[in-house]
Amino acid sequence: MSDTGTDTAFWHPFAPMGAVRHSEFVITRGQDVWLFDEQGSRYLDATASLWCVNAGHGRAEIVEAVAAQMRELATYQTFGDFANHPAQELSRRLAALAPMPGAKVFLASGGGDAIDTAAKMSREYFARTGEPERTVLISREYAYHGTHGFGTSLGGMPANRVAAPFVPDVVRVAYDDPAALEKEIELIGPERVAAFFVEPVIGAGGVLPPPPGYIEQTRDICSRHGVLFVVDSVICGFGRLGDWFGVDRFGVVPDLVVFAKGVTSGYLPLGGVVVHERVAAPFWEPGAPAFRHGATYAGHPTVCAAALANLDVLADEGLLKRAESLETTLHAALRSLGDHPLVAEVRGGTGVLGALEFDPERLASEPGLPAVVARHARERGVLIRPMISSVAFSPPLTLTDDHLDLLTAAVRGALDAAA
């Protein structure tokens, strides 16, 4: 662990810089589930960076694909009719894997700008199909949709609602009650509602799996009221829930799927939106005007090459299948910590995601408890993620039972130390 004492110029995201400026934790190397710091100490990466290194660190296949692409054509823009082979191939592959027919793929640089893309595309879809009054976007309490303009407004974690005023016509409903969504749509008037944004498993808001039937019922409610069903699978995709798009397991057909993170296992920044052919139609039919939206790095050839190599790794090594068993073993490992007096609830069991929720009384007297537990775990060689009232787990999909034993022992030690 590093306390350099030097004053950094690097402004970290989501960080109290007054404290962090003199004590950065500098990671220098990664291999599979392991990370190494400046001093050479080794850590188990039980969070896969920020829920994203699904294939594990140090994959030579991805590195070589990126280097080869950089030698050929490192970068070029894709506005207008410009294209490149990796962007074409990645879009083709994602469309073929997507749980909706004839899908089109809009590429962005990460989850936040993909969310902004989905929000603007939803409103623009209705503007083009004769229902311009459909502008309202509905999201859920505890939701996290990134920190861009629309994502901040859609977010359901009060602590993250900074820099008001927010985007107008955005409302939130309870995270676990389909009836609350229907009631809200009826209250607003269905003719005014454009889209409902839903994470299959809420991630940063606390790892909250959907109640049984929630995804299916909300899909149905949206269909009945003509509201677009936008799945935010930024965390849940590419194996995290044991399938490609984090929603396939529920057997529903989304209108839009927002993805990022695991599409490259985080090796390079990439996000995007997979769009149902029905939603894409008013943008793709002959004579349709351009959707005046997009970023310099959309369809960046090197980034797309990283994604293609990552998809090969996930498929060739059967990591989606592996995730299915890891979902059970991770949940069992976390449940074995449920008897600890600091732990009020163990969440997980839907995907390779889990959380330990802390005792509310203890949290009330010590709001920094999640960070304290995470720090103790780090001292024991395991990186876990502190959240508002819990700590989260989202390891690479290559995690083994031995790693899980190590994780459980270190976290129990960390809980004891914090208690």
Ligand SMILES: Cc1ncc(COP(=O)(O)O)c(C=O)c1O
């Ligand atoms: C569900 C979800 N949506 C969107 C985002 C934003 O992605 P990014 O951080 O790449 O902007 C995140 C990031 O954690 C996320 O978890």
